[in-house]
Amino acid sequence: GAVVSQHPSWVICKSGTSVKIECRSLDFQATTMFWYRQFPKQSLMLMATSNEGSKATYEQGVEKDKFLINHASLTLSTLTVTSAHPEDSSFYICSARRPPGHRGYTFGSGTRLTVV
Amino acid sequence: KNEVEQSPQNLTAQEGEFITINCSYSVGISALHWLQQHPGGGIVSLFMLSSGKKKHGRFIATINIQEKHSSLHITASHPRDSAVYICAVRAGGADGLTFGKGTHLIIQP
Numbered sequence: 147g148a149v150v151s152q153h154p155s156w157v158i159c160k161s162g163t164s165v166k167i168e169c170r171s172l173d174f175q176a177t178t179m180f181w182y183r184q185f186p187k188q189s190l191m192l193m194a195t196s197n198e199g200s201k202a203t204y205e206q207g208v209e210k211d212k213f214l215i216n217h218a219s220l221t222l223s224t225l226t227v228t229s230a231h232p233e234d235s236s237f238y239i240c241s242a243r244r245p246p247g248h249r250g251y252t253f254g255s256g257t258r259l260t261v262v
Numbered sequence: 263k264n265e266v267e268q269s270p271q272n273l274t275a276q277e278g279e280f281i282t283i284n285c286s287y288s289v290g291i292s293a294l295h296w297l298q299q300h301p302g303g304g305i306v307s308l309f310m311l312s313s314g315k316k317k318h319g320r321f322i323a324t325i326n327i328q329e330k331h332s333s334l335h336i337t338a339s340h341p342r343d344s345a346v347y348i349c350a351v352r353a354g355g356a357d358g359l360t361f362g363k364g365t366h367l368i369i370q371p
Contacts, residue, residue, distance in 0.1 A: 155302075178357070180357075180358045180359070182358075182361075184303075187363070188363065189266075189348075189361040189362060189363045189364070190348070190350075190359075190361040191361070192358040192359065192360070195357050195358055203357075237303050239303070239305065241305075241359075249293075249310050250293075250295065250307050250310035251295070251307060251310075251359070252307065253297075253304070253305040253306070253307065255302075255303070255304040255305075256302075256303035256304060256305070258303060
């Protein structure tokens with residue numbers, strides 16, 4: 147149990163376009179979702195924390211107007227990369243805390259974004 | 263600032279060998295996680311530790327809170343264990359995780 151489904155698994159887009167990444171909790175309600183980014187051979191870095199029904203909290207250095215996070219329901223959080231540039235090419239992954247009674251976090255399968 | 267250091271960065275071993283991956287961190291934590299990242303990028307949570315030792319199949323994780331150190335061991339390693347193993351900590355009071363850079367493990371047949 148406690149599965150997070152992330153889509154798409156990979157996407158290629160042109161510079162200047164926007165890309166939406168979805169994370170759905172399939173069998174539990176995720177009140178909090180974390181969004182991470184991973185550049186090649188680097189650590190996963192927390193970008194933002196989203197709580198259902200409220201504004202996301204962004205980490206220092208992450209542009210909130212560029213990386214729009216919406217967590218409108220207990221089972222869906224989305225990350226939209228707006229006006230994408232090649233430097234936004236990265237691996238994006240979401241994570242949610244497991245539901246009460248379970249410990250730890252569950253991760254989406256990740257989205258590899260390539261901006262050309 | 264919380265730093266998470268892993269060693270080694272890369273490890274190649276023969277099938278059947280005993281594997282140890284180490285993780286050190288710099289601040290007080292509420293929990294430490296060991297994650298397995300497959301070549302496609304997907305991440306699986308192996309362990310969450312706040313003290314002592316846990317075992318799941320051939321995988322064993324230990325943590326020493328006083329020394330701010332954890333180890334992940336794999337017994338009787340197998341080529342399917344080849345992956346990146348990541349140590350991540352949740353600092354006391356923080357919400358998200360801070361990750362190490364990972365250890366790239368290759369088990370050769």
